[in-house]
Amino acid sequence: MTDEELREQLLDHASDVDIRIAAAPGLLEDIEMLVVSNYSPGEALKYPNLKVIQKTGAGVNNILADRQLPLEIQVARLQTTTSGNEMAEYTLAYVLQEQRHIRRYHQQQSRSKWISYAPRRSSETTVAILGLGRIGQLVAQRFIDNQFKVIGWSRSHKNLPGVDCYVGEDGLEKLLAMADYVISILPTTQETQGLFNRKFFEQFKAGAFFINVGRGDQVNESELMQALDDGLLDGAILDVVSIEPLPEQNSLWLHPRVQLTPHISGYHLGDAIVDIAENFRRLESGEALLHLVDRKRGY
Ligand code: NDP
Numbered sequence: 424m425t426d427e428e429l430r431e432q433l434l435d436h437a438s439d440v441d442i443r444i445a446a447a448p449g450l451l452e453d454i455e456m457l458v459v460s461n462y463s464p465g466e467a468l469k470y471p472n473l474k475v476i477q478k479t480g481a482g483v484n485n486i487l488a489d490r491q492l493p494l495e496i497q498v499a500r501l502q503t504t505t506s507g508n509e510m511a512e513y514t515l516a517y518v519l520q521e522q523r524h525i526r527r528y529h530q531q532q533s534r535s536k537w538i539s540y541a542p543r544r545s546s547e548t549t550v551a552i553l554g555l556g557r558i559g560q561l562v563a564q565r566f567i568d569n570q571f572k573v574i575g576w577s578r579s580h581k582n583l584p585g586v587d588c589y590v591g592e593d594g595l596e597k598l599l600a601m602a603d604y605v606i607s608i609l610p611t612t613q614e615t616q617g618l619f620n621r622k623f624f625e626q627f628k629a630g631a632f633f634i635n636v637g638r639g640d641q642v643n644e645s646e647l648m649q650a651l652d653d654g655l656l657d658g659a660i661l662d663v664v665s666i667e668p669l670p671e672q673n674s675l676w677l678h679p680r681v682q683l684t685p686h687i688s689g690y691h692l693g694d695a696i697v698d699i700a701e702n703f704r705r706l707e708s709g710e711a712l713l714h715l716v717d718r719k720r721g722y
Pocket of ligand 1 (some may be wrong): 461480481482483502506553554555556557559576577578579580608609610611612614615636637638662663686687688689690722
């Protein structure tokens with residue numbers, strides 16, 4: 424979406440607000456809220472009266488990583504059921520592709536081979552969800568609805584119907600030993616950056632798959648490729664990578680056990696745009712904003 428399109432959509436819900444685009448910001452002193460999909464370090468300092476940075480998505484790691492971001496500036500994100508459901512659909516699609524050997528049949532067709540494989544039963548398959556927040560819970564429910572066994576991991580303990588929940592390093596180790604598919608929907612924080620390294624993949628059950636729809640900087644990509652080559656896991660599906668767009672010469676492109684998509688698993692904002700308009704109103708009236716990020720915790 425262009426800045427102008429976003430402005431027009433926001434005006435539909437907040438016609439009385441003075442909404443400007445980055446290309447024509449007018450007096451910088453007037454700006455109290457920045458609405459961003461991408462954020463560059465130091466950007467906040469351009470606006471002397473800035474109070475809020477509103478992200479048009481869920482991941483705020485780039486904003487929080489800005490060491491120059493003044494402490495008094497609030498950061499808000501979006502929580503959209505629309506893109507959460509799209510991510511549930513994406514992860515289920517890839518899991519079913521493997522369960523029903525669709526990728527394998529596609530490769531066979533190119534060699535005119537007629538060989539059948541028994542589909543893997545959902546009820547005998549365990550899916551682990553790392554991150555049981557807004558999106559993780561929607562993904563978990565989608566797999567429960569499709570008869571998979573679902574286990575999950577989060578920072579604080581959760582009690583979710585149909586999900587065996589784990590916390591901590593020990594919990595992660597137990598969960599990885601059981602999972603046929605490990606799906607990560609974690610935010611990037613100091614604790615999760617680089618979490619998916621050799622040691623992590625060494626704990627995988629043989630033949631398991633890793634699906635990452637969280638953030639690319641959580642994966643040590645060269646250790647992932649080595650782990651795939653060493654047979655520690657069977658395949659990786661990455662919707663997010665450490666450098667986006669992924670440079671043409673990056674070896675992830677050609678790895679036979681890696682499937683890539685260009686950060687599209689959660690695509691549409693849906694009606695979350697209304698929450699941005701609501702935050703304009705709340706800022707004006709001094710009420711607490713929706714979906715504020717805990718800057719200390721990092722998400
Ligand atoms: P939430 O903040 O609702 O949930 C985050 C979850 O991660 C929580 O369950 C939290 O635990 C858990 N978590 C955080 N840190 C740790 C840790 N150190 N150890 C274990 N668990 C941890 O976020 P959302 O579900 O809305 O979004 C998650 C992420 O998904 C976003 O930050 C973004 O990076 C990514 N995303 C990707 C998209 C795409 O298109 N690929 C689209 C949208 C989002 P607890 O519950 O205890 O707090």
